Amino acid sequence: KVPFTGLPGTNYERTFIAIKPDGTERRLVGEIIGRFEKKGFKLVGIKILHPTPEQAAKHYDDLKSKPFFDGLVKYFSSGAVVCMVWEGKDVVKTGRKLIGETNPALSVPGSIRGDLCIEVGRNIIHGSDSTQSANDEITLWFGETEVTNYESPLEKFIYERK
Numbered sequence: 820k821v822p823f824t825g826l827p828g829t830n831y832e833r834t835f836i837a838i839k840p841d842g843t844e845r846r847l848v849g850e851i852i853g854r855f856e857k858k859g860f861k862l863v864g865i866k867i868l869h870p871t872p873e874q875a876a877k878h879y880d881d882l883k884s885k886p887f888f889d890g891l892v893k894y895f896s897s898g899a900v901v902c903m904v905w906e907g908k909d910v911v912k913t914g915r916k917l918i919g920e921t922n923p924a925l926s927v928p929g930s931i932r933g934d935l936c937i938e939v940g941r942n943i944i945h946g947s948d949s950t951q952s953a954n955d956e957i958t959l960w961f962g963e964t965e966v967t968n969y970e971s972p973l974e975k976f977i978y979e980r981k
């Protein structure tokens with residue numbers, strides 16, 4: 820059985836992806852989910868919630884010494900966030916590639932931030948930056964029973980071997 824935080828280094832690696840309040844407000848949820856789906860990754864957890872400032876601060880704990888931290892906490896807790904767990908081979912690293920650079924101005928066209936947003940302080944999406952942070956973030960935002968294990972017959976078309 821796959822642990823709910825996934826198995827890094829296998830086809831069952833998992834990452835935490837969140838559509839930030841601006842992405843949700845701008846009706847980009849379907850567009851963003853579509854990009855991860857079309858790539859071949861598997862959605863194993865999803866919910867929408869309005870984070871408290873305390874939850875936002877905990878999520879961004881590693882950035883608490885940054886000058887933009889207070890603004891970031893305000894931004895992340897300003898509205899509805901779509902929290903997701905995505906599964907697949909190298910999904911942490913490849914998910915970050917789909918997302919693009921932190922600053923949308925430096926993100927290549929074709930990436931989510933490169934195509935859909937302009938400023939670093941309104942960059943519409945979050946993705947875990949390592950398998951360790953994926954583990955921590957999935958645990959912060961999801962309970963064990965909120966993440967699902969399922970096999971799809973499509974997987975033989977997505978992976979050469981399981």
Ligand code: GDP
Nearest residue numbers: 887890891920921939940941942944945946948
């Ligand atoms: P990410 O992993 O690419 O999201 O980037 P970081 O973990 O470094 O920063 C978290 C979030 O803080 C980013 O996605 C931005 O929304 C915000 N952020 C990062 N750097 C800056 C900055 O220089 N100015 C502002 N206003 N926000 C920033």
Ligand code: MG
Nearest residue numbers: 945946947948
């Ligand atoms: Mg980060």
